[in-house]
Amino acid sequence: xxxxxxxxxxxxxxxxxxxxxxxxxxxxxxTAIGVLPGxxxxxxxxxxxxxxxxVDATAAFILFAGIYYGxxxxxxxxxxxxxxxxxxxxxxxxxEGNKMARRGRAxxxxxxxxxxxxxxxxxxxxxxxxxxxxxxxxxxxxxxxEYFSLMIVAFVTVSAVLGTSAVRGITALAIxxxxxxxxxxxxxxxxxxxxxxxxxxxxxxxIVVAVGLFAVGEALHLAAQKKxxxxxxxxxxxxxxxxxxxxxxxxxxxxxxxSLIGFPIGAMPAGGAEVPTFLSYFVEKRLAKKPEEFGHGAxxxxxxxxxxxxxxxxxxxxxxxxxxxxxxxxxxxxxxxFQSYGINPGPLLLQQQSALVWGLIASLxxxxxxxxxxxxxxxxxxxxxxxxxxxLLYGGILVFATIGTYGISQSWxxxxxxxxxxxxxxxxxxxxFPTAPVIIGMILGPLAEQEFRRxxxxxxxxxxxxxxxxxxxxxxLIAVLALVGPxxxxxxxxx
Amino acid sequence: MRxxxxxxxVAIGVGVMLLAVIVGWQTTVIPDNAIYAKVGxxxxxxxxxxxxxxxxxxxxxxxxxxxxxxxxxxxxxxxxxxxxxxxxxxxxxxIDLAGFIIASTVxxxxxxxxxxxxxxxxxxxxxxxxxxxxxxxFDRGLGYxxxxxxxxxxx
Numbered sequence: 001x002x003x004x005x006x007x008x009x010x011x012x013x014x015x016x017x018x019x020x021x022x023x024x025x026x027x028x029x030x031t032a033i034g035v036l037p038g039x040x041x042x043x044x045x046x047x048x049x050x051x052x053x054x055v056d057a058t059a060a061f062i063l064f065a066g067i068y069y070g071x072x073x074x075x076x077x078x079x080x081x082x083x084x085x086x087x088x089x090x091x092x093x094x095x096e097g098n099k100m101a102r103r104g105r106a107x108x109x110x111x112x113x114x115x116x117x118x119x120x121x122x123x124x125x126x127x128x129x130x131x132x133x134x135x136x137x138x139x140x141x142x143x144x145x146e147y148f149s150l151m152i153v154a155f156v157t158v159s160a161v162l163g164t165s166a167v168r169g170i171t172a173l174a175i176x177x178x179x180x181x182x183x184x185x186x187x188x189x190x191x192x193x194x195x196x197x198x199x200x201x202x203x204x205x206x207i208v209v210a211v212g213l214f215a216v217g218e219a220l221h222l223a224a225q226k227k228x229x230x231x232x233x234x235x236x237x238x239x240x241x242x243x244x245x246x247x248x249x250x251x252x253x254x255x256x257x258x259s260l261i262g263f264p265i266g267a268m269p270a271g272g273a274e275v276p277t278f279l280s281y282f283v284e285k286r287l288a289k290k291p292e293e294f295g296h297g298a299x300x301x302x303x304x305x306x307x308x309x310x311x312x313x314x315x316x317x318x319x320x321x322x323x324x325x326x327x328x329x330x331x332x333x334x335x336x337x338f339q340s341y342g343i344n345p346g347p348l349l350l351q352q353q354s355a356l357v358w359g360l361i362a363s364l365x366x367x368x369x370x371x372x373x374x375x376x377x378x379x380x381x382x383x384x385x386x387x388x389x390x391x392l393l394y395g396g397i398l399v400f401a402t403i404g405t406y407g408i409s410q411s412w413x414x415x416x417x418x419x420x421x422x423x424x425x426x427x428x429x430x431x432x433f434p435t436a437p438v439i440i441g442m443i444l445g446p447l448a449e450q451e452f453r454r455x456x457x458x459x460x461x462x463x464x465x466x467x468x469x470x471x472x473x474x475x476x477l478i479a480v481l482a483l484v485g486p487x488x489x490x491x492x493x494x495x
Numbered sequence: 496m497r498x499x500x501x502x503x504x505v506a507i508g509v510g511v512m513l514l515a516v517i518v519g520w521q522t523t524v525i526p527d528n529a530i531y532a533k534v535g536x537x538x539x540x541x542x543x544x545x546x547x548x549x550x551x552x553x554x555x556x557x558x559x560x561x562x563x564x565x566x567x568x569x570x571x572x573x574x575x576x577x578x579x580x581x582x583x584x585x586x587x588x589x590i591d592l593a594g595f596i597i598a599s600t601v602x603x604x605x606x607x608x609x610x611x612x613x614x615x616x617x618x619x620x621x622x623x624x625x626x627x628x629x630x631x632x633f634d635r636g637l638g639y640x641x642x643x644x645x646x647x648x649x650x
Contacts, residue, residue: 223576395625
């Protein structure tokens with residue numbers, strides 16, 4: 001098996017002491033930021049992007065992937081003990097897990113979440129291992145037209161399908177595309193949207209946008225609320241962090257089902273962890289032997305969605321590594337890290353950077369084992385972090401936001417841009433606009449423009465190329481269907 | 496089923512339309528003297544202008560028809576918001592003038608105040624230590640430059 005021999009070569013890369021250290025740092029930092037409310041993997045990886053100037057690409061991506069996986073584990077701890085989900089995908093965990101904790105079963109909830117995350121993370125990583133090459137082989141047939149159409153599918157799904165409102169999602173995406181256009185157009189050398197500011201010629205840095213939206217925006221949003229949602233009470237873990245025989249027998253099937261729901265949905269060019277977690281929740285509710293427990297702390301309602309969440313996180317890495325197509329804010333920022341190394345993400349990545357990619361995949365297996373240890377025996381450590389008072393936490397977040405931003409070029413203009421983005425993030429948060437499409441539009445927009453231009457050069461300016469190629473036409477039809485399908489379906493059902 | 500217009504939502508819609516106007520206006524000033532290129536530098540900018548304009552109109556209409564649902568944030572705490580904004584502005588002003596450590600100490604203390612802390616001297620002390628450790632770690636340790644300043648010069 002070629003895949004297996006490459007995976008073994010990947011382990012040889014990941015198991016060097018140097019890379020093991022980065023993996024450990026990654027999963028530790030990831031768990032910590034997952035635990036802290038208001039911090040997410042996208043923000044953290046953005047803040048750590050400057051590291052790419054200091055360490056080699058393999059180490060950096062092992063670190064980023066560790067953060068990415070770790071944040072999923074940490075997020076569940078917060079939603080179980082604090083009922084303020086650390087990130088959007090753990091809303092479901094908060095529903096049942098917090099109820100379990102209130103009934104004195106916090107330990108069992110934490111255990112089923114951590115072990116379920118491990119099972120699902122490992123299944124998801126196995127899926128990634130074996131799916132990456134077939135996807136690449138398929139994608140090698142793609143020309144610029146197919147690529148452009150595929151990006152359109154991703155644009156539509158991340159903005160219009162997954163959120164609560166298509167209009168607000170597309171607005172966020174359009175803002176992102178605009179932000180991505182700022183700077184010198186690489187193909188024609190013309191400056192665009194620089195408003196005469198020299199600092200903008202190189203384009204707007206993704207660190208500025210991500211940190212502004214996620215850190216500054218969130219801080220402004222919370223500070224503006226007179227009565228903040230009651231997030232102060234951390235439930236104490238009174239029982240042991242382990243599971244009874246009954247817990248095991250009620251958990252293992254939801255773990256497997258959650259993995260099987262989460263991974264394919266994550267791997268589709270639509271991405272998103274919210275859909276699979278909710279889907280898993282409803283499946284478990286329907287299949288449960290004691291459905292009356294749902295809403296009052298059913299262990300299946302923690303085990304399934306937590307597994308779905310982690311499996312879909314692994315799934316998102318499939319289009320990211322095999323196609324260069326990011327479908328979450330975190331993946332988009334990881335993609336920009338590839339660019340800052342001068343590595344072109346896309347189907348050729350697996351061949352050209354095979355040591356990097358397989359080392360990264362191998363490190364995911366290792367990271368999952370580390371995370372299981374970090375999140376079961378050492379859980380008390382993370383619970384302590386939940387007790388950091390909010391005023392100090394946000395003071396610290398804003399200081400680190402300054403370091404990440406000012407360090408780019410020691411210019412106050414970057415700070416000004418950061419706070420402008422923060423103001424926008426504040427408004428978006430307040431008026432319920434999704435923020436991830438901004439980041440995805442900003443990173444993917446210029447790539448889509450590039451593919452568009454290539455396709456038009458091949459077709460000598462004929463737009464029909466996008467519908468004449470069968471694969472491209474199919475993708476565009478999927479995009480249209482995803483955009484109008486739900487509306488039409490709703491009209492049909494109402495008759 | 497006409498409802499009262501939700502004026503704050505209308506304002507957001509108008510804001511997006513305004514952004515579309517700015518993007519469109521800035522698109523017209525992109526120099527388009529490229530010698531060869533099937534797709535010039537203006538095509539995608541025009542596309543995003545159109546997208547923003549369409550969404551701005553849609554949002555405005557939604558606002559006029561009663562607005563869309565968003566999280567009930569209760570009464571806005573302008574005092575705290577102002578405090579935090581002041582911290583951010585002072586950070587911009589101070590970072591070149593006095594350096595990262597002083598600017599961050601001020602930012603940290605004002606942020607903590609905006610989040611309801613009443614122990615300003617204690618917060619400032621914590622902020623100072625955090626900024627100092629971060630400066631030594633990042634700037635001196637990792638070589639990730641975060642500027643120079645009054646206190647930074649002492650090390």
